[in-house]
Amino acid sequence: MSLLHVEQLGKEFGGVRAVADLQFSIPAAKVFSIIGPNGAGKTTLLNLLTGVYVPSTGRILFEQRDLTGRAPYEFAACGIARTFQNLQVFFNMSALENVMVGRYLRERCSLPAALFRFPSLGRAEGAARAECEELMRFVGLGAYVAASSDAMPYGALKRLEIARALATRPRLLLLDEPAAGLNPIETLEIDALISKLADSGITVVLVEHNMRLVMGVSDHILVLDYGKQLAEGTADEVRRDPKVIEAYLGAGAAGDAAPAQGAH
Ligand SMILES: Nc1ncnc2c1ncn2[C@@H]1O[C@H](COP(=O)(O)OP(=O)(O)OP(=O)(O)O)[C@@H](O)[C@H]1O
Ligand SMILES: [Mg+2]
Structure with a gap:
């Protein structure tokens, strides 16, 4: 097929x-x-x-x-997700935040929920964070979950891009x-x-x-x-x-x- x-x-x-x-x-x-x-x-x-x-x-x-x-x-x-020939990492964000950028494609959040910080929003964000941490471990970046992206070696950044692409499911x-x-x-x-x-x-x-x-x-x-x-x-x-x-x-x-x- x-x-x-x-x-x-x-x-x-x-x-x-x-x-x-x-x-x-x-x-x-x-x-x-x-x-x-x-x-x-x-x-x-x-x-x-x-x-x-x-x-x-x-x-x-x-x-x-x-x-x-x-x-x-x-x-x-x-x-359909991708990575790039030249690194496209957001160096002003942490490693985990880079992965969460991919996850936001799958987030469903209403304007009132975002404006008034409904508790459901906090729960959804916690779940997204946990999923992205798991993706980092899946690509072999468990040691970098709390890292700043600008402190990561090149090889790890290549895998960070894969984790971000995977976060779009x-x-x-x-x-x-x-x-x-x-x-x-x-x-x-x-x-x-x-x-x-x-x-x-x-x-x-x-x-x-x-x-x-x-x-x-x-x-x-x-x-x-x-x-x-x-x-x-x-x-x-x-x-x-x-x-x-x-x-x-x-x-x-x-x-x-x-x-x-x-x-x-
Ligand atoms: N945006 C563009 N404007 C004009 N020409 C382009 C553009 N993008 C690619 N090309 C041309 O198209 C051809 C194919 O380029 P492409 O980058 O797709 O090759 P590639 O197989 O990925 O090469 P490499 O192995 O070096 O990455 C080349 O001749 C390139 O100069
Ligand atoms: Mg190319």
């Missing part, structure tokens, strides 16, 4: 076709990775799948519902390079966290240059090159595809090499 389906999806910036004619389906509760050289259109695709960009062509269907042209908050309300979570800049131990922890997310029923879309991570954790891989679909399949199928090897390593390299982190 596919959770998200795109048809003829494209995005142009002036004359640049950042994404062109994509067609694929993302199955539920799996890890679906998107790889490709620098500038291949991966982040643009995530921006399309979260409503940040309106497609130039094509359609986006989430659980058969057409979300094409909808605003980012509508994508979020449907159960997504069914589809898009991660843009969650392991970028992490050391090998932190990368292994992200690997385990991604598997844990999929096991818990959340569908994960992973954009990542770390091929060891991608090849190990993905159920399905989509390869982009110059905005187009170059290949699609399991890790084994993609790893052996001569077109993929050529895109990463250049013409003539299609031997037994696996894709490495690469640029055009």
Whole structure:
């Protein structure tokens, strides 16, 4: 059963076709990775799948519902959350408050309740706080529940963004390079966290240059090159595809090499 389906999806910036004619389906509760050289259109695709960009062509269907042209908050309300390639942490807030920002999407609070501080509001806030603390522990940040975000190391901030995205209670979570800049131990922890997310029923879309991570954790891989679909399949199928090897390593390299982190 596919959770998200795109048809003829494209995005142009002036004359640049950042994404062109994509067609694929993302199955539920799996890890679906998107790889490709620098500038291949991966982040643009995530921006399309979260409503940040309106497609130039094509359609986006989430659980058969057409979300094409909808605003980012509508994508979020449907159960789609994301993290960013460059950290987007509110450093003037505590770690827990950053996570609670995500939780507010699911809060229902009337104006009178907010104005007159009804007791129900305090109870709801307590429940939200407890849920966000639990999410911090889920992503491995139990030691930072009382921390100030500007005192956290980079690797922990990457996981804080995942906790904030989870606080919106997504069914589809898009991660843009969650392991970028992490050391090998932190990368292994992200690997385990991604598997844990999929096991818990959340569908994960992973954009990542770390091929060891991608090849190990993905159920399905989509390869982009110059905005187009170059290949699609399991890790084994993609790893052996001569077109993929050529895109990463250049013409003539299609031997037994696996894709490495690469640029055009
Ligand atoms: N807002 C924009 N305006 C104009 N061009 C853009 C915009 N966003 C992306 N592009 C262009 O679209 C192409 C795809 O960029 P994108 O950031 O999606 O690539 P990427 O696969 O995420 O690369 P990387 O691996 O380096 O993060 C590039 O040529 C980029 O310059
Ligand atoms: Mg990118």
